[in-house]
Amino acid sequence: MPECAHIDALVTPFVDDALPEGERQTVTRHITACPACRAKVAVERSIRSLMQARRADLAPPAPADLKSRCAALRARQAAPVVDFASGRTASRVAVLSAWRARLAPYALAASLLLAVAGVFLYQATRSSSRVLAAELAMDHEKCFGLNALLGTQHSSDTVEAAMADGFDWHMRLPDISEHDDVNLVGSRLCLYGEGKTAHIMYRHNGRPVSLFMLPSESRADELVKVLGHQARIWSAGDRTFVLVANEPAPEMERMTALVRTTLR
């Protein structure tokens, strides 16, 4: 058919539904009468359908930890925090198994990295949640930087023992999901003159998250934005908890919900 050469160039956009209505009708009319061009349309359609249907067979999903490794690239852009726990699989497995046994069905879809430090608390923080948040945000930055250099690593049991010894706080670390991107870094204890605060460090999608516990302290529930971070403050019994991270408010609330169900 004389039209065939012209129609041939329209077959692909016809299959992809990318032709203007007029040309679409032209092709439709033509292939009704022309078996050769009808076959070309069928061939392209079959391959398109095949590729769509077999996508999963043709390319396996990304490795489980690729997303967190990509997210860590983002974290490095924002702050010089090194994922120093990677590759230490023995402790990681131990931590995973220990933590998995401990509740929280809606655990953080997160990678986690943990360390403990005692942190100085200024007297001024007693009167202002904003000052408290600023202080803890600075400690959050400082401790992550320091741990990046030290590269210490402890088990969850060690961390829990440190909390019990240092603060008479008999806590269980929150379960952080079935996710495999969990890294435990370890504990570090810094003592200062006026007081101390428990500092537990996590990684959430590659970014640092700190949980502070202030003994003998009670505060109203509050979300404070300070120094480029969000600080979520709440109290339980005679302890006050502050979660510090550079995360959107809904994410802060999700993490807070997880921690609140576990830690008292």
Place this chain on the structure above:
Amino acid sequence: MAPAKSASPGADSHAREAFEADALEYVDSLYRTALWLTRVPSDADDLVQDTYLKAFRAADSFTAGTNIRAWLFTILHNAARNRARGRARDTVTVDSDVVDHAAEVPQFGLSGRVDDPETLLLKNALAPEIQAAVDELPDAFREAVWLRDVEEFSYAEIAGMLSIPVGTVMSRISRGRRMLFGRLQHLRPVNA
């Protein structure tokens, strides 16, 4: 006097977070394509990380509200092309127009028998056969078919990604699909 800032650091920080979170939604999609391009899992892994590193560094050049997925794929494609050039592999043909004219579409007897080849292929083609047929395609055609049929990008998006005209995109998809069918038909002759 210094001019007042138009946006607070907090607002910038939120925009950045939203951008990063959006970008990270496409890890699987980028990995699939990277694997399709490189054929080697460790290379695909590197390529995706390379893509995100570049994307996070170039965040300021991304216009909010535009298609972040297409933008990421453009970075991926460029990173893949640079790597291929660095290794002097034949994948350099990815952006060579020569390939559009050099590869002949094989004759595969477009008779009435393929009026409904879809059912035949979907029923009978095995994943390894499809993979083998796909692997034989020149990279430029493989990439065009993949971006259209698997990743569902529009012609215009693919043209932008690969820096080629829309007409060339259509031509590559067309040739790619027809060559792929010819190879699959060769592997599994029509018996009906």
